[in-house]
Amino acid sequence: xxxxxxxxxxxxxxxxxxxxxxxxxxxxxxxxxxxxxxxxxxxxxxxxxxxxxxxxxxxxxxxxxxxxxxxxxxxxxxxxxxxxxxxxxxxxxxxxxxxxxxxxxxxxxxxxxxxxxxxxxxxxxxxxxxxxxxxxxxxxxxxxxxxxxxxxxxxxxxxxxxxxxxxxxxxxxxxxxxxxxxxxxxxxxxxxxxxxxxxxxxxxxxxxxxxxxxxxxxxxxxxxxxxxxxxxxxxxxxxxxxxxxxxxxxxxxxxxxxxxxxxxxxxxxxxxxxxxxxxxxxxxxxxxxxxxxxxxxxxxxxxxxxxxxxxxxxxxxxxxxxxxxxxxxxxxxxxxxxxxxxxxxxxxxxxxxxxxxxxxxxxxxxxxxxxxxxxxxxxxxxxxxxxxxxxxxxxxx
Numbered sequence: 001x002x003x004x005x006x007x008x009x010x011x012x013x014x015x016x017x018x019x020x021x022x023x024x025x026x027x028x029x030x031x032x033x034x035x036x037x038x039x040x041x042x043x044x045x046x047x048x049x050x051x052x053x054x055x056x057x058x059x060x061x062x063x064x065x066x067x068x069x070x071x072x073x074x075x076x077x078x079x080x081x082x083x084x085x086x087x088x089x090x091x092x093x094x095x096x097x098x099x100x101x102x103x104x105x106x107x108x109x110x111x112x113x114x115x116x117x118x119x120x121x122x123x124x125x126x127x128x129x130x131x132x133x134x135x136x137x138x139x140x141x142x143x144x145x146x147x148x149x150x151x152x153x154x155x156x157x158x159x160x161x162x163x164x165x166x167x168x169x170x171x172x173x174x175x176x177x178x179x180x181x182x183x184x185x186x187x188x189x190x191x192x193x194x195x196x197x198x199x200x201x202x203x204x205x206x207x208x209x210x211x212x213x214x215x216x217x218x219x220x221x222x223x224x225x226x227x228x229x230x231x232x233x234x235x236x237x238x239x240x241x242x243x244x245x246x247x248x249x250x251x252x253x254x255x256x257x258x259x260x261x262x263x264x265x266x267x268x269x270x271x272x273x274x275x276x277x278x279x280x281x282x283x284x285x286x287x288x289x290x291x292x293x294x295x296x297x298x299x300x301x302x303x304x305x306x307x308x309x310x311x312x313x314x315x316x317x318x319x320x321x322x323x324x325x326x327x328x329x330x331x332x333x334x335x336x337x338x339x340x341x342x343x344x345x346x347x348x349x350x351x352x353x354x355x356x357x358x359x360x361x362x363x364x365x366x367x368x369x370x371x372x373x374x375x376x377x378x379x380x381x382x383x384x385x386x387x388x389x390x391x392x393x394x395x396x397x
Contacts, residue, residue: 020108025057026387027106031098031121032113034062035070035080037253037279038223039304040113040138043165043189043379045069047111048078050380061101063094063120068279095124102128109387114138115152122155132390134383136163136187137173139301139322141227153177160390163187163383165302166323185386188326190379191307191370197288205289209250209275216247216353219290219314221283221305222297224255224276229319232296232340234264237274239346244353247273249294252286254279287312291359292352293334296345300324310370315362317348327374333366 020026030048035041048058059079062070066082074080083097098121102110109132110125112118118135125133135156156162156179163185164170174181197205203213211217218240222228230251240247251261251274258276265274280286283305287293293309293316300322307327309316316334318324330336335348352359 020391025053025055026108026391027057027059028109028111028387029059029061029102029105029107030111030113031061031063031117033116034065034067035060035073036065036067037069039189039302041067041069042191042304043136043138044113045073046190046192046376047380047383048073049076050376051384055384059105059107061098063098063117094120099124099128102130106130108132108391109134111136111383111387115140115148118155118159119148119151122158126158131394132161132387133159134161134163134386134390135159136165137169137301138165139169139227139299140172141299149177153179156183160394161185161386163386165189166326168323168326169301187379187382187386188374189302189304189307190374190376191304191311192376193284193308193311195284197285197312201285201288205286209289211248211289214246216244216292217290218247218249218292218294218349218353219252219287219309220249220294220296221252221287221308222295222303224251224253224258224261226257227298227300228253228255229296229298229340230257230261231264232319232342232345233294234261234268234270234274235342236296236345236349237270238268239343240349240353241273243346243350247353249274250286250290251276252280252283253277284308284312287314290314292317292349294345294349295319295324296340297321297324298340302327307370307374310366310374313363313367315352315359315366317345317352327369329365329369333362333369 030044032044051058060073061081064084066080070080085091085093102125107130110130111134112121113136162183164173167186170181170184170186173179173184220233224230237249293314295306295318297319302323306316316328318328318336320336320338325336328334328336337344337348
């Protein structure tokens with residue numbers, strides 16, 4: 001569905017209520033690779049749904065794929081525009097298409113999400129006369145391709161605000177790309193659950209998965225991609241079972257590495273010990289069945305799945321990558337692991353599974369930390385302030 005954005009007069013400063021001085025709402029376009037299932041996509045969806053509708057007229061532009069969350073946003077009444085380039089050789093057409101779209105719809109603010117969207121959109125936005133360009137970098141693996149790092153550093157100079165989802169991400173951008181750290185604002189991702197599952201959900205979900213109340217269940221929820229490092233959890237599972245034979249693991253999510261993970265499970269004889277559910281829309285409810293949440297990522301920004309686990313009071317065992325140490329307080333809300341040793345993962349998982357009091361204590365501490373730092377309202381308020389500050393600065397130039 002392609003929907004028209006409202007087009008009105010020239011952009012100007014914001015008034016006391018946050019609308020523009022001519023009385024209309026601020027037109028905001030979020031530009032992303034796509035709106036499939038993932039943390040960045042969840043952030044975009046939450047911004048679209050939770051920014052004040054009396055202040056903002058929000059739309060999403062997908063450069064490649066619309067995705068599941070894109071369809072859900074459309075059902076909620078958010079315009080989602082999809083202008084894919086069909087042939088790889090025609091990738092240079094993307095900036096031209098974005099330019100035409102922005103010239104036609106004349107947003108007041110463009111907010112690009114992750115590097116690909118910035119590289120495709122920055123020049124187009126400036127050429128189209130968009131007053132404000134905001135960018136958020138969600139996660140990167142360095143060293144990246146040199147041309148990307150050089151291009152992002154140059155494009156960052158075209159932005160009015162350059163954001164990162166963690167202090168770690170800000171540091172990496174400064175170190176590898178030379179973007180001044182003082183220019184990079186940290187806005188933590190936020191997460192709200194549609195409901196907090198209770199004991200009845202725990203019993204029902206466990207029964208649906210084939211587990212009884214006493215089964216120790218390890219959970220992992222993420223896209224099944226190399227970044228998320230599922231192979232490390234699978235490699236640790238035989239050691240966990242050697243200590244706790246009744247333990248089971250559940251991997252929620254789908255992705256391009258799913259066949260490889262299934263092959264590894266079969267090679268290690270772990271069929272029936274590790275359950276892969278595929279993509280699910282009821283992840284918070286599934287988490288009710290878990291005793292412990294595990295992340296074995298190779299790199300991260302600020303993973304939404306970890307916030308969901310904290311929100312449902314699960315202790316977390318995770319590799320200490322990216323912004324995870326800013327979320328998980330080692331020894332308080334979970335355990336952080338340096339390196340990628342299956343024996344270390346197994347040791348920390350077993351240590352918690354046999355100590356129910358420690359798991360309960362860490363889970364409650366994680367819930368408190370989530371409430372204090374990682375709610376959607378905090379994230380939305382931060383971006384709202386950035387948007388309005390940038391508009392006001394532009395109007396004064």
